[in-house]
Amino acid sequence: MRYWTACLVIVLGMSALAFSGINNYFFFAGFVVLQAVVLATAWNILGGYAGYVNFGVPAFFGAGAYMALFLHLALDAPLIVQILGAALLTGIIGLLVGLLTVRLRGIFFSIATVALIFIFETLVVNSRYLGGATGLQLTQPDAIFFDNYQRGLVVLMTVMAVIAVSLARYIQESHIGRGLRAVRDSEEAAECSGVPTLKLKLLACTVSCALLGAAGAPMPMYLSYIEPASTFNLLYAISALAMPIIGGMSHWIGPVIGALIIASLQQIVTVTISSELSVLVVGVLLVVFVVAAPDGIVGLVKRWKTSSK
Amino acid sequence: MEDVLQIKTVSKHFGGFTALSGVTLSVMRGERLGLIGPNGSGKTTLINCISGSLLNDEGDIHFKGEQISKLPAYQRTRRGISRSFQIPRPFRSMTVLENLLVPLSYVRGITGRQADEIAEDILKGMGLAYKMNAECSQLSQVELRKLELARAMAAKPELLISDEAMAGLAGAEIDEVLAILFSLNEQGITIIMIEHIMQAVMAFSQRVVCLDAGQIICEGTPKEVVANEYVQRAYLGD
């Protein structure tokens, strides 16, 4: 109950802020951070819970963005339909990639996801309808409740973040979560304990990839502009991976912590020094945590708690 | 006495290497069967084919009258076949108790308070209840073996395969595990035991089967099999 109260407070709080006079940069930063929460949480459902490392987050994120664009151009679909359509597409792609690679070793899944980045980007670049390499300009619809459309999107992102985290929390605390942990710990023993390992892995894959696509769907509308290079930006790949690992992969709060820290850090470093350095900082933090604190901040807190008893 | 497990001319190949060749074996309900053979004779491969960790290339496996050769392992477990692993494979991110909750929910559909109670009972029966909330890294060898068996038991199997549960254990520990297996059998569970420790096999088994190079070379009472010249040759070499 406390969890749901907190979620309600966050959503209402963000809505209230959207009505207020706070300057727009706050919302820009907020959008980026909330999007990071969704990406990190989505990644962790497959990476942390099931043990499959998705290197191709830009592929699913971009596919979601371009699916939303397509639905907008072709059907003038409202945003909610765009998001659902994007999630459906990327969910199915995730399922297919899973079916292809999940019986093989984990690294092949990872390589296949990298493959998708290049294949999708190439498809988009060669598609005049979707804007090709130069991209497309879009007109934002009129804002309904808020001062401007972008503020409305930030509230939407807040809701999406709540949905994503709640989904991760449900999976983690249910027997699905325990089954996934069993698969990660010892797949053979899990099978022999009645766990349908293949089905669970595919479920985690589908849900994770669907969320990634949903996160990408609001992008075209938010920026009023879309082009492949920044949409399929490899930066999303390393961030979406670093955030859950640094935050802690075993618990749903880990990706949230990681996203808040890393996304904020990236913003600060990019603005004050350079965007290259922000990539370096994320990369170094990732390596340091993987080597020295593989259980992330959540793990460190747990250890500190048990040692101070 | 009906046969709970029927293995008919089962073969398994790995590339050019034949691990099992035309193995035919039946196990009666409630039986205590010992499976012996030198290293590399195919014992673990046979177990893997029965439990579903591997799929046999030729032949059929029937369990309780049903053809299971094509079923994935988790479905075989749900039908009543459980196994322990030669090198214990506990779920390391979980406590001892939580390890048992996995088969309880996935095989028997039991969760929550009820599952916790049943798991505790099983651990009590194994003498592991005092380590209920311990992490797996804190368990000794014999405790890990007991956990393997406890987890297999949590699935409420009708057939339990124990894969060298006593390997590397000292005398008193061997007796402990043996006693557990006997008591499980008394509850009506059919047990196939793979062991190298001959005294344990002799003491436990009603019938013994010996494998060598993927084939059954001898079958009979423990005394008969141990005295058999082919068996002796297989173990000691020509």
Added chain:
Amino acid sequence: MIFSVDLLIEAVAFGILLGGFYAAVSLGLSVAFGLLDIPHVAHPAVLVLGAYGAYLLGTYGFDPIVAGLMLTPLFFALGAAFYRVYHFTFESRGDSAAVNGLAFFFGIVFIIEVLLVIFFGVDQRSAEAPYIGGSFVMGDMRLPYRLLVAFAVAIVLAAALSAYLSRTFYGRAIKAVGQDESALRLMGANPVKVKQLAFGIATGVNALAGAVLLIMAPVEPTMDRMYIGRTFCVVVLAGLGSMSGTIVAGLILGITESIVLMFFGTAWAPAVAFTLLLIMLAVRPQGLFGR
């Protein structure tokens, strides 16, 4: 798209040479991933690092191939040291660390990329040598000298590596260590030391292969992304652990890419490697020559 047999022959010839090049840059991965089972997704990044190293030495007047050979011992030492760290951090922790191993290498990729951008900038760098720029004219075909050099180096490298792995004690130990560590111990070889040697060799090979990369085309810091697909495609196509298979697989990729490039343009060429890879994983994951 004008289809003509002449163009096809030229594409195939070009593809063969290109394929040799792809094989050369994949040999290190064949050892690290194919034989040692290390998820070395940073292999292409190390390759680019080698290319920049050769470039750097080139500014002091060294020929790229010579530079590559000079860097080989350094890269070997770095690779061996790196493996020690990797082993103690990840391999000895057990298999639930698989996610961490992959994430680790991914992090290394980005660190290498960014450091290269910081030190060398995003502009392309190229090398100068007498064989870069000219072409060998054969009938209607023009085969660039640099491709011929790359091909030659590839063949020599592959032959040397193959011979080492099958004819020397440690070479055979490397081949065996991926499959049967206990047998290796019985033979008196320490598996960790053997793997260290192998990873050192894989990284050392990358120094020379990086020099070849520099010869082939100007380098820029993010070009490792182009080669993740190509190198893993070659290694998977070959079948894990097969050196001679790497050459064949490289040729297949090179010819396919060349034909696609010739008849469908540059837009689709980068996707060829990944597409081949996905097809291979779907149809025959153990590769053409795999165990």
